[in-house]
Amino acid sequence: MRLIIRNDAAEVGEYIGNYIAKRINTFKPTAEKPFVLGLPTGSSPIPTYKHLIGLVKAGKLSFKHVITFNMDEYVGLPEDHPESYHTFMFRELFSHIDIDPANVHILNGNAPDLIAECKAYEEAITKVGGIEFFLAGIGEDGHIAFNEPGSSLVSKTRIKTLAYDTILANARFFNNDISLVPRMALTVGVATVLAAREVAVVVTGQRKSLALSKAIEEGVNHLTTLSALQMHPWALIVADEDATAELHVKTVKYFKSIERVQEEVEETQARINGQVGGD
Numbered sequence: 529m530r531l532i533i534r535n536d537a538a539e540v541g542e543y544i545g546n547y548i549a550k551r552i553n554t555f556k557p558t559a560e561k562p563f564v565l566g567l568p569t570g571s572s573p574i575p576t577y578k579h580l581i582g583l584v585k586a587g588k589l590s591f592k593h594v595i596t597f598n599m600d601e602y603v604g605l606p607e608d609h610p611e612s613y614h615t616f617m618f619r620e621l622f623s624h625i626d627i628d629p630a631n632v633h634i635l636n637g638n639a640p641d642l643i644a645e646c647k648a649y650e651e652a653i654t655k656v657g658g659i660e661f662f663l664a665g666i667g668e669d670g671h672i673a674f675n676e677p678g679s680s681l682v683s684k685t686r687i688k689t690l691a692y693d694t695i696l697a698n699a700r701f702f703n704n705d706i707s708l709v710p711r712m713a714l715t716v717g718v719a720t721v722l723a724a725r726e727v728a729v730v731v732t733g734q735r736k737s738l739a740l741s742k743a744i745e746e747g748v749n750h751l752t753t754l755s756a757l758q759m760h761p762w763a764l765i766v767a768d769e770d771a772t773a774e775l776h777v778k779t780v781k782y783f784k785s786i787e788r789v790q791e792e793v794e795e796t797q798a799r800i801n802g803q804v805g806g807d
């Protein structure tokens with residue numbers, strides 16, 4: 529796992545936005561070979577979405593052959609409710625980019641059979657060849673998607689009851705009225721995220737710092753479901769300085785030094801490639 533640290537949330541968004549764009553452009557998606565992207569909601573990915581929109585508007589990126597799967601959706605909230613994850617995704621990203629709405633997948637929290645809806649979602653992911661790149665955020669308790677503390681680390685898409693802390697945290701989106709926050713959600717499982725070829729997580733703000741420390745400085749534990757990322761072969765966390773508040777200085781220094789070495793390796797490689805190309 530790599531940890532990249534940037535000064536603030538805007539720089540984190542720029543870094544991940546550029547990273548995703550590079551991955552999509554290198555993949556060269558076509559109608560026959562689309563790029564499959566997993567996406568989160570929440571305030572954390574907004575700077576990333578802003579940056580991606582800018583890249584699309586500048587003609588540097590296209591979502592024409594990108595298929596998306598969102599992580600989660602509330603149960604029982606009308607799809608056109610201002611706080612539904614459907615509304616969020618179109619408001620913050622999809623309405624501003626060249627994605628085909630038919631390529632957008634978001635769980636239906638109003639489906640008559642919620643269990644069948646979750647099963648069909650997993651099948652839809654399998655049908656397109658699995659997720660290439662899953663972007664995620666985390667809750668203050670270190671949950672990924674809505675995989676609250678105690679979630680099975682081998683879980684797939686299913687119905688989850690929200691933790692009281694999550695209901696409290698999300699009340700800010702519902703006029704600070706806890707009674708308006710849905711109690712249940714449909715969510716991809718920890719194993720659904722881990723099955724993606726690559727996973728990147730945005731962690732910004734001091735209120736996420738304890739969760740970040742538990743997830744990367746302690747062992748894999750179902751009480752901090754983000755920690756399962758330690759078992760992933762290609763995982764990246766991008767955090768801002770505030771989110772590192774609870775990390776050991778040693779941890780921060782270690783990951784910063786790894787980034788410096790990586791940059792040197794890439795520069796050397798680029799120089800070598802340049803020389804080879806010039807011969």
Ligand SMILES: N[C@@H]1[C@@H](O)[C@H](O)[C@@H](COP(=O)(O)O)O[C@@H]1O
Pocket residue numbers: 568569570571572573599600664665666667668672673674694
């Ligand atoms: N289900 C979502 C998560 O996917 C998200 O990561 C989290 C953090 O939200 P924010 O980025 O607003 O802190 O909120 C909800 O719990």
